[in-house]
Structures are given as structure tokens and as C-alpha cells.
Amino acid sequence: MVNKQLIISSLLSLVFVLTAFVVSAEVSVDAGKQLFKANCAQCHNRNMKDNLTGPALGGVQERWAGREELLYGWIRNSQSVIASGDPYAVDLYNTWNKVLMNPFPNLTDDEIGSILAYVDAVYTGTEGGAAAAGPVAVVEQPKTNYTLIYGVLALLLALIALILARIVGNLDHMNKVAGGDLDAPRPSFREILTSKSVIAFVIFALIVLGGYTTVNNAISFGRQQNYQPEQPIKFSHVTHAGVHKIDCQYCHDGARRSKHSVIPAANTCMNCHKAIKKGSTYGTAELTKIFASVGYDPTTDKYIENYDAMSTEEIEAIYKKWITDNYIADKELATLDAKGEKAVKDQWNNLVASLTSENDPKIGGPIEWNRIHNLPDHVYFNHAQHVTIGKVDCQQCHGKVEEMEVVRQYATLSMGWCINCHRETEVKFNDNEYYKSYEKYHQELASGKREKVTVEDIGGTECQKCHY
Numbered sequence: 001m002v003n004k005q006l007i008i009s010s011l012l013s014l015v016f017v018l019t020a021f022v023v024s025a026e027v028s029v030d031a032g033k034q035l036f037k038a039n040c041a042q043c044h045n046r047n048m049k050d051n052l053t054g055p056a057l058g059g060v061q062e063r064w065a066g067r068e069e070l071l072y073g074w075i076r077n078s079q080s081v082i083a084s085g086d087p088y089a090v091d092l093y094n095t096w097n098k099v100l101m102n103p104f105p106n107l108t109d110d111e112i113g114s115i116l117a118y119v120d121a122v123y124t125g126t127e128g129g130a131a132a133a134g135p136v137a138v139v140e141q142p143k144t145n146y147t148l149i150y151g152v153l154a155l156l157l158a159l160i161a162l163i164l165a166r167i168v169g170n171l172d173h174m175n176k177v178a179g180g181d182l183d184a185p186r187p188s189f190r191e192i193l194t195s196k197s198v199i200a201f202v203i204f205a206l207i208v209l210g211g212y213t214t215v216n217n218a219i220s221f222g223r224q225q226n227y228q229p230e231q232p233i234k235f236s237h238v239t240h241a242g243v244h245k246i247d248c249q250y251c252h253d254g255a256r257r258s259k260h261s262v263i264p265a266a267n268t269c270m271n272c273h274k275a276i277k278k279g280s281t282y283g284t285a286e287l288t289k290i291f292a293s294v295g296y297d298p299t300t301d302k303y304i305e306n307y308d309a310m311s312t313e314e315i316e317a318i319y320k321k322w323i324t325d326n327y328i329a330d331k332e333l334a335t336l337d338a339k340g341e342k343a344v345k346d347q348w349n350n351l352v353a354s355l356t357s358e359n360d361p362k363i364g365g366p367i368e369w370n371r372i373h374n375l376p377d378h379v380y381f382n383h384a385q386h387v388t389i390g391k392v393d394c395q396q397c398h399g400k401v402e403e404m405e406v407v408r409q410y411a412t413l414s415m416g417w418c419i420n421c422h423r424e425t426e427v428k429f430n431d432n433e434y435y436k437s438y439e440k441y442h443q444e445l446a447s448g449k450r451e452k453v454t455v456e457d458i459g460g461t462e463c464q465k466c467h468y
Contacts (some may be wrong), residue, residue: 027110032118035111038102038226048123055096058123061116063088072112072298077103079424103420157205165198219414228408229370232354234286241402248394248401253352255394262367266294283348284326288319289354291365298322307364315363316348323347338441371399372409380466390427390436390455422460 010459035048045051048058053237064071067086074081074089078101081089107115169187176184192198240246249255254262269290277298279287291298292315295307304310316428327333327340336344355363375381399410411417429435429442436442438458444450459465 012277021466027117029114029115029121031111031119032114032116032121035107035115037116039102039107040115043102046118054099054101055092057119060119072109074101075112075115076105076107077420077424079103093112100424100426103424105416105420125249128309129401150171154156161198161201163194165195165201167199169195173329180375223374223413225412226408226410227372228406229372229405231370232367233289235403236280236281237401237407238403249387257384257388259384260383261383266290266367270294278326283330283351284323288323288347289351289367291322292319292351293355293365295364308362311354314364319351320344320348369381372407373413375413390424390425391430391432418466419461422455425455427455427458429453 040057044053044057045056047056047057058204061071064074067088068088070086072080078089078093080092114243146325159437171193173184173186187195192431240251243247251264251268252261253264253268254260268430273290277287278284288298290296295304296302297318299318304318307315323344324336324340328336329345331337333340352363355365355367357368360368386397387394397411399408401407401410427435429438429445435458438453441450441453441457445453454460
């Protein structure tokens, strides 16, 4: 008699081997480029030769030669390598003024290998034939689509399931014949598809797929790293925070004094744009949207009386005049030409589309910005606690916003990401009145018994601190 259990076990082993083969990752320079942009580019120079917030990465593998495991450990959690006492790691930490490197515990060996391969390719000038020197051009690559891979895997598993069911049916038939039932019929293909084993397998697969989808969506729960929606007004953080060095908290005033950082009202914009009426990139196209939202006439330099009661046609006349006058002046025309008429019309239509919606057809009123960062309702986060008390820089959580033309979600905002930060971030006790009550820690620091106090030490990983 053929051993049915042995055959089933062998086929299941084949399923797992094929599954691992299909979904396994490989070291790739292209993949490394995307990973570098998502995880490293905010702190490390993209030409791999010059220092930035972090050291230049060119030649990093040579500097860690013979200690690749430590290098991979450093990338995943630098503080654990420093705590081990490794001389090079400690020296590197001290050289960079003990600035914490963001941990990346979820990066696989292949992903780290891909990042290092990309770094080496840029450093040696072999990446896409690029020159060895100079900054690397940022070219958006299409994201890898795993739908085809998963589809092939699903078909492969379904085929194996059918083969397995067919084998089991034949084994049952052989057993019946061996038991003396020589007229026992072989199961038809339809009977195989409707057999208990196939139905059980399908139900099991649906449960696994449903469970995976549910858990994966629950973990994401509205937060998407690198989410970068278009906004109703093309506001450039590069121009404001980068070129003109406007402090984050000038606009996001709530960050220092409340739970929310707040989106600035258009009146905050008007503090500057009563004087600066034309943008450096878009001219009147975007700033006119701000004027229309608050009812400010840039031609007369006055706020419009009874603006809420004005019709759309009256508002259109005011702002089309402003756009027209500036177009004529910019082009040095005597009157508006056909091309200018189209430009004015397009600007007005874009203004209306940006400031109105089905639920709010009025042009005047608050600008409906698209939210980028979104935490679940059961998560408590206080900006003032981090910004004013913890002295955390905005860039630590939001990345180098001053280099983002369109703002994106920089961090994962996951629970693990927050907890890792709390475990590793040193509390700044010096000259901070808020922490005076921690007398024991102050004494231990003064006596040398303790080198530092982390957020975890003062309760930063207690459930009730973030969930209520």
C-alpha cells in the first residue's frame, strides 16, 4: 500500500519551498536606491562623498571590513552596537556628537545589502553610468508591483492543491481495490473539486488570506509611509523653510503649546503675503487662492467688505482683474491677448476647483488642506510634550521638510517606531525645569552611577502614556 501521509508531507514541503522561492528578495542596486531614498537620504548625502547630518557613506563596507555582522547590526540598531563596546562604533558615535541614528529593525539582510550595493555603485560611479563625482540626480522609479508575483503564487498553490486532491483520490481508490472492491470507481474531476479535502483547503486558504489582510490593514490603520498627496495650493516648504529659513513653529504654532501642531490659518500667510503678492515659481496662480480665501483685494491692498455676501461673479471680477493686470505687465502687453485670456481663465478655474467642493461651494473660507499624518483615535500624541519638554527637533519625526517641495509622511508612525525611539532617546535633564522632580536620577547622574536617562526610564513605554 502506498504511504498516503508520506506523499502529502512531501507535496506540502514542495509548496513551502516554492513559496519561499517566489517571494524571496535579492540584492539589487535599483531596490537599494529606493530603500536609500526612503530611509537614508534625509541624513546622508546622496553623492556618498560629503558629510551631511550623518557621515558620507562611500566606502562604508571597507571601514567595517571583516565585521559585516556588526555593520548590519549598526544599521538596524546602532545603540546596541555602541553598548557592546565596539571601539569603532563608540568612536563614530562620539565623533558625531552622540547624535542618535534612526533604527531600522525591520530591514532584512537583502534590503541592507541592496542599500550598501547602491551606496558603492554611486561612490564608484558605476550606478547607471553616472559620473563618480557630483550629486546623484533624484529620479523617481516606479514602485515594485507584487500583484503578478502573488497571482502566480496563488495559481501555483491552487494547482498543487488539485494535484494533491487527485493523488489522495487515487490512493483511496487503490486502497479500496486492495481491500477487495475491484469495481470501485475512480473519482471524477468534479468529485475531486467538491471533495471535503479540497473544500477544507479552500476554506483554510480564505481564512489565512482574510486574516493576513485584516491584520495588515489594522496595523497600517490610516498611516502610510511616503504618502504624498497633492494640496489645493502648491505650497513649497523648500521655498519657505529651506530658502527663507522660516521656523516651523512660526506657522505651526500649536506644536509648542498644545497636543496638535495645527495647520496655520490663511491669516498667518497674509502676515507676509500682504507684501509679497506674486510667487517666485507660480506668479499669481497660487497666491491668489490665499487672497480669495480670506477676501483680500491685492489690487487695492484692502480686505473686501461684506465679502461673504458677494456673488461668485463679483468675486471673479476682482481676482480676474488682478491676474489680468499682472499678466499684461509681465508680458509687457498693451492689452490681453488670446493666450493671456486662456491663462487668466485657467488660473481662475483652478482657483475655484481648489477652494470649493460639493459640500462647500463658497470660495471664501478655510482652505481644505489634505491631511498627511494620521494616527488612530486610540493613540494619544502630544506635540508640546515632545517639542517643548523633550526638545525634539521637528525633522526627527517629519524628516527634512525644508527639502520637500511636496510634503510626505517621512516616518512609519508605527507603535514599534515610537517605542524604539523612547527606548533609545536620552532625556535632556540639563536646564530643564520640567524634570526637576526626578531627584533620584539627578543624583545618580551626578554620582556617575548612571550615564543617561532614557524616555523609557521615566515611563515612556507604559501603555497608559499613549493609550487611554
